[in-house]
Amino acid sequence: xxxxxxxxxxxxxxxxxxxxxxxxxxxxxxxxxxxxxxxxxxxxxxxxxxxxxxxxxxxxxxxxxxxxxxxxxxxxxxxxxxxxxxxxxxxxxxxxxxxxxxxxxxxxxxxxxxxxxxxxxxxxxxxxxxxxxxxxxxxxxxxxxxxxxxxxxxxxxxxxxxxxxxxxxxxxxxxxxxxxxxxxxxxxxxxxxxxxxxxxxxxxxxxxxxxxxxx
Amino acid sequence: xxxxxxxxxxxxxxxxxxxxxxxxxxxxxxxxxxxxxxxxxxxxxxxxxxxxxxxxxxxxxxxxxxxxxxxxxxxxxxxxxxxxxxxxxxxxxxxxxxxxxxxxxxxxxxxxxxxxxxxxxxxxxxxxxxxxxxxxxxxxxxxxxxxxxxxxxxxxxxxxxxxxxxxxxxxxxxxxxxxxxxxxxxx
Numbered sequence: 083x084x085x086x087x088x089x090x091x092x093x094x095x096x097x098x099x100x101x102x103x104x105x106x107x108x109x110x111x112x113x114x115x116x117x118x119x120x121x122x123x124x125x126x127x128x129x130x131x132x133x134x135x136x137x138x139x140x141x142x143x144x145x146x147x148x149x150x151x152x153x154x155x156x157x158x159x160x161x162x163x164x165x166x167x168x169x170x171x172x173x174x175x176x177x178x179x180x181x182x183x184x185x186x187x188x189x190x191x192x193x194x195x196x197x198x199x200x201x202x203x204x205x206x207x208x209x210x211x212x213x214x215x216x217x218x219x220x221x222x223x224x225x226x227x228x229x230x231x232x233x234x235x236x237x238x239x240x241x242x243x244x245x246x247x248x249x250x251x252x253x254x255x256x257x258x259x260x261x262x263x264x265x266x267x268x269x270x271x272x273x274x275x276x277x278x279x280x281x282x283x284x285x286x287x288x289x290x291x292x293x294x295x296x297x
Numbered sequence: 298x299x300x301x302x303x304x305x306x307x308x309x310x311x312x313x314x315x316x317x318x319x320x321x322x323x324x325x326x327x328x329x330x331x332x333x334x335x336x337x338x339x340x341x342x343x344x345x346x347x348x349x350x351x352x353x354x355x356x357x358x359x360x361x362x363x364x365x366x367x368x369x370x371x372x373x374x375x376x377x378x379x380x381x382x383x384x385x386x387x388x389x390x391x392x393x394x395x396x397x398x399x400x401x402x403x404x405x406x407x408x409x410x411x412x413x414x415x416x417x418x419x420x421x422x423x424x425x426x427x428x429x430x431x432x433x434x435x436x437x438x439x440x441x442x443x444x445x446x447x448x449x450x451x452x453x454x455x456x457x458x459x460x461x462x463x464x465x466x467x468x469x470x471x472x473x474x475x476x477x478x479x480x481x482x483x484x
Contacts, residue, residue, distance in 0.1 A: 095471040099452065123478070130477040134446040137427045142329035143343060150321045150350040154314070 090120050094127060187272045196228040209245075215252055222257065243268060302366045309357055317357075321350050324367065327448070328374050334443045335378035337432045345381055349374035364457075371448075371458045375440055382436050433480055438473030445470055 093110040096102040102110070114121045168174075196209045201219045205212040211225050215233035222238040223230065229245045232253035239257035240247065247261055262268050302323070308316035328349060333342035352373050353360075360369050413429075421429060431439060444455045456466045 095467075095474065098474065099467065099470065101452075101467075126478045126482075127474055130481050131446060131474060133481070134427060134431070134442070134477070136423055137334075137447055138424060139326070140330045140333050142325040142346065143339070146325050146329065146343065146347070147318060147321045149343070150325075150347045151314075151318055153347055153351050154317070154354050155351075 087120065090117075091123070094120075094124050098127060098131065184269055187269050195226070197226045198228065198230075199224045213253070215250070241271070243271070299365065303362050306357060306360065306362065306366070309354070317354055320353075320366075324350075324370055327367070328370060331371060331374055331443060331448060332378055334428070334431055334447055335375065335436075335439060336381060337428055341381065345377050346374060349377055352377070365454070368454060368457045371444070372460065375444075375458060379436060379440065430477060430481060434473060434476055438469055438476055441466055441469040442473040442477070445473075 090110065090113055093102060093106050093113075097107060097110060114124055198204065198206065198211045199222060201221055201223060203214065203217045203219060204223070205214055209228040211223070211228060211230045213219055213223075213230070213232045213234045213236055217234040218237055219235070220237045222241070223236060224241045224243070225245055226243045227245060228242075229248065230240065230242055231248040231250070232240070232255065233250040234252065235254040235256070237256050240255050240259040241262065242260070243262045245261075245263070247259065249255075260271070262271050302320065305316045305320050309320070325346070329342055329346045332346040332349070333339065336342050336345065349370065353370055356373075360366065418426065418429065431443065434442060440459060441455055444450045444458060445452070450458075452463060452466050452470070455461075456463045459466065461469075
């Protein structure tokens with residue numbers, strides 16, 4: 083082995099990569115004429131490389147493209163929403179508002195206190211509100227986390243949240259009566275009342291709703 | 298070419314599914330070829346090349362249009378190929394003794410199955426022999442040699458595809474050539 087080998091091998095590769103200066107190339111060629119072992123190595127490197135270059139191009143099989151198209155995920159609706167939000171920041175803001183709003187409302191939904199709109203002549207028995215027979219309650223009644231038993235008349239709306247309503251045969255409710263016991267109903271109810279609050283003209287004249295917290 | 302590709306990509310970004318089909322048609326053979334050379338098996342090459350296109354589609358929004366699309370696509374494909382090759386590798390040590398045998402280790406097993414005897418190799422046809430020699434290269438040299446000599450890509454592009462410094466790519470090309478020379482001897 084001669085000592086020139088290391089640098090000559092480097093020149094050989096540089097030559098094969100087309101990454102060699104004229105001066106280096108001249109040195110390499112000169113060396114190859116006088117060193118048979120380096121000449122042999124250079125020839126082997128060149129023939130290995132040109133052997134690879136005999137490779138014929140390989141083509142993708144028939145049906146390759148349709149195979150890819152079949153494997154593509156169907157456009158996810160999520161991606162559509164994503165794009166929509168990116169293009170319309172106002173919708174993003176509105177969506178954010180709804181999310182925060184519902185979070186607030188849900189947290190008040192989980193408030194488990196019994197409460198009822200204070201109206202004269204309502205009788206409260208534990209967690210049950212009674213409209214006594216023969217009496218007429220003027221105004222709306224909202225019962226939260228409790229039940230209502232109506233034996234008399236209610237001249238207004240009755241709303242029961244998270245509870246049930248018993249109507250005696252003598253009961254009369256002139257307004258709407260609703261029972262809300264699911265979170266979504268509760269949310270909807272809140273949105274409705276909030277919206278009504280924005281447009282006071284559309285809502286019925288209501289008496290002052292006093293809340294009676296009963297622990 | 299690049300301009301047409303970018304036009305199609307913008308259509309894909311807008312949700313046009315068919316524009317992607319054109320992209321696949323344009324690049325199918327090149328991508329399949331790289332995978333086939335890396336893996337040496339037609340079924341696997343088809344599977345991995347198709348998977349590479351699917352990944353490109355799913356991640357199309359991350360592609361930087363100032364760069365070359367083929368570089369990005371080749372990067373996805375070579376990464377998938379390298380993963381596949383690694384998964385196929387047995388996770389035992391080659392010099393561990395095979396249970397129930399004396400002095401027989403995994404090297405002797407591989408010698409018995411992986412490398413073919415010389416007279417077998419000499420009977421091979423050129424195309425078969427080429428793929429055989431590539432397959433014997435260690436995988437870190439295999440990818441650079443394929444990109445350099447079968448795709449005929451410049452070293453800089455290979456460095457972009459494999460996300461390796463240019464110097465590392467050069468070294469691997471040198472060592473890969475050296476390994477090829479040694480395994481082929483003087484033909």
